Amino acid sequence: MERNEIAAILAYIGRLDPRTIRTGPGEARDQITQWQELLDDVPFATDHGWDVREAIRSHILDSPYPILPVDVARKWHAHRRDRLARHTDPTPAADPDDPAAWRAELLRSRNVVAAGLAAPSTHRQLTSGGRSRDVAERLSEIGSCIPPAVRAAREAAGTSGVPDALTVRCKWCHAPAGAPCRQRRTNPDGTTKGNAVRATPHPSRIDLAIARLDRQHSA
Template sequence: MDRREIAAVLAYIGRLDPRTIRTDAGEARDQIAQWHELLSDVPMATGHGWDAREAIRAHVLDSPYPILPVDVARKWRAYRRDRLERHTDPTPSADPDDEAAWRTELLATRHAVAAGVSAPATHRQLTHGGSHPDIAARLSAVGSCVPPAVRAELARFRPMRAAREAAVAAGQVDALGVGCEWCHAAEGQPCRTRRVSPGGRARGNAPRTTPHPTRVDLAAAELARRTAA
């Protein structure tokens, strides 16, 4: 955005949040200069989903704090990352033996997608809308997409998963099915033993072979709740 677009953006913000309005001419110039420094490479809008005004409006609705230029810049960077993650590089039309031309065309395509000028190329994505008609019958026969013989072979390579499956098969509680409130381990991750130095700093964060008792109790309560429901 150039300075005129920045001024228009600040005027739009002032209508939504009067706290950001600068009545002094010097303060207004400094505000425009600050926003332009951080948003000079951010477009006002693109033809593929980005609009700085929509990002500003969302911030005003979601946050009690006045919007800053970095808030818009971060939303733009998140938009760029999302587009590049969904982009599949099409084969360049340049001669593959001409490495410089091949690379130039490839980078130009990526830059266009990141800047919102072009839509992500998704021609390599799976587009089939349904599964094979035999899939449901096969899953009902074996009970899982992984056959029992294959699961038994894999057990020695993933002991934690095998222990969880054995516990569920035996009617016991799967403690790793919930997060741990003691060590803050995420669901599916093992609990960790944390040692703290006298100064309050962490000295160790080794994974435990058994979950914390509070996690087992929490998993049992969750299982009882689901069973009652």
């Protein structure tokens, strides 16, 4: 804070707590110098949540002791820590192959938030990366976890009226609903091996899907 701002808050404190008033010219000057030395990096107010008058009023209401400059400084540093704790770094626009530029942009973003010049970014997944693209466009890029042969068999079953076996869990290979069946071969010692995707579901899974459809029709 500047010297005139320090003088203003000392006058404000004096109105709320007359014990802090210094009447002598030398005392008042020394008090302003002391407070400015300790509050040099503390802003008078910011656009996002900090006002030194609120911190002063809170102390006077909560504490029986006269407020000291260190009390204001501690409140400001606690306010900074809280802001940074709620801040999630947005993805920098800098080239990720340039680590120095990447770190510099992150540091600038954090300093702006800590100084109260910008609000914390608490939802990176909703704010970074620009406008969300259409779902169909994203799916065309990432493809499907279901192999084409399995997907074709599933679509053919749907058009032929046969129930979709992938709507139920397979009790043979333990594939969850929505996932294709896997090859499961038994070793002589009783253990199982094999993890290749089957183009068609296990017969027992198809039977389960049919039984489920029958129950739905009879309900």
